[in-house]
Amino acid sequence: MPYVNIKITREGATPQQKARLIEGATTLLVDVLHKDPQTTVVVIDEVDTDNWGIGGESVSVRRSRSQAPTPRQPVKLHRAAVSGHCHRVELMLSLLGVPVDLVDVNLAKQEQKSPQFLTMNPFGQVPVLQDGDVTLADSNAMLVYLCQTYGNANWLPRDPVQAAKVQSWLSVAAGLLAFGPAAARARALFGRAFNAEEVAARAQGLFAVMEQRLAQQPFLVGAHATIADVANYSYIARAPEGGLSLESFPAMRAWLARIEALPGFVPMVHTAPKAVTP
Numbered sequence: 070m071p072y073v074n075i076k077i078t079r080e081g082a083t084p085q086q087k088a089r090l091i092e093g094a095t096t097l098l099v100d101v102l103h104k105d106p107q108t109t110v111v112v113i114d115e116v117d118t119d120n121w122g123i124g125g126e127s128v129s130v131r132r133s134r135s136q137a138p139t140p141r142q143p144v145k146l147h148r149a150a151v152s153g154h155c156h157r158v159e160l161m162l163s164l165l166g167v168p169v170d171l172v173d174v175n176l177a178k179q180e181q182k183s184p185q186f187l188t189m190n191p192f193g194q195v196p197v198l199q200d201g202d203v204t205l206a207d208s209n210a211m212l213v214y215l216c217q218t219y220g221n222a223n224w225l226p227r228d229p230v231q232a233a234k235v236q237s238w239l240s241v242a243a244g245l246l247a248f249g250p251a252a253a254r255a256r257a258l259f260g261r262a263f264n265a266e267e268v269a270a271r272a273q274g275l276f277a278v279m280e281q282r283l284a285q286q287p288f289l290v291g292a293h294a295t296i297a298d299v300a301n302y303s304y305i306a307r308a309p310e311g312g313l314s315l316e317s318f319p320a321m322r323a324w325l326a327r328i329e330a331l332p333g334f335v336p337m338v339h340t341a342p343k344a345v346t347p
C-alpha cells in the first residue's frame with residue numbers, strides 16, 4: 070500500500086492548507102507510482118512542507134526513476150511549421166519525450182480543407198493529432214490529452230483550484246492570445262484581414278496582465294510549468310513578428326527564457342515577414 074510520511078514543520082498551517090497538502094500528497098503518490106487513484110489508499114501521518122518524500126526517498130529521486138508511459142508507435146502530428154497552434158503541441162510532445170512523426174500540411178494549397186483532412190478535423194484546421202485510434206483536433210485539447218496520457222500531474226494539476234487556473238489560461242490562449250498577438254502576426258506575415266489597431270490593443274492588454282502575473286511567479290500558474298505555459302508560449306515568443314515588441318515586458322521575457330530552458334524544449338521557426346506566402 071502506498072504510504073507517505075508528512076510532518077508540518079511550519080507552525081500555523083490552517084485546516085484548509087493541511088487539506089490541500091494532503092490532496093497534493095495523494096496526487097503525487099498516484100502520479101509517481103502510476104496507480105489508479107480510485108484504488109490507491111494513502112495513509113498520511115504528518116506533513117513536512119520543506120521535504121517531500123515517499124517511504125524515506127525524496128520525490129525527485131522517485132520521479133526520475135519512474136517510467137512514464139510512451140506510445141506503442143510514434144504519434145502523428147499534422148501541422149504547419151509557421152503555426153503557433155501547431156508548435157505548442159510539438160513543444161508538449163518534445164517536453165514529454167513522446168516520439169512524433171510530423172506531417173506537413175500546406176495551408177497555402179488549402180490541404181486542410183481536403184475531404185480526407187476534413188474527416189480528421191471537420192473545422193479544416195491544423196493541428197490534428199493521431200495516436201493509435203485516437204484522432205484529436207484543437208491544440209489545447211491535445212495538450213490535455215498528451216500530459217494526462219504521457220506526462221505527470223505537474224502539467225495539469227488534479228487540485229480543482231489549480232486545474233481551474235490552468236484552464237483559464239487555456240481560454241486566454243484560445244481567445245485573447247489567438248485574436249491579439251497571433252492575429253497581429255497572421256496579419257503581418259500572411260495578410261490576414263484583422264484590424265491592426267484592434268489586435269494590437271488586445272495584445273497590449275494581454276501583455277499587461279501577463280507581465281504583472283509573471284513578475285510575481287515564475288510560471289503562469291505558480292512555481293512550475295503547466296500546459297498553461299505551453300499553450301501561451303509560441304505566439305508570445307513570436308509576437309515581434311507581428312510588430313509587437315516585448316522590450317518593455319522583462320518578466321514575460323524571463324518567462325520565455327524559463328520555458329526555453331526546460332529539458333526537451335524545441336523552438337518554433339522564425340518566420341521573416343514576406344518570406345512566406347499565405
Ligand SMILES: N[C@@H](CCC(=O)N[C@@H](CS)C(=O)NCC(=O)O)C(=O)O
Binds near residue numbers: 195
Ligand atoms: N482552435 C484551433 C485553432 C487552430 C487554427 O487556428 N489553425 C490555423 C493555423 S494557426 C489553421 O489551420 N488555419 C487554416 C484555416 O483555418 O483554413 C486549435 O487550437 O487547434
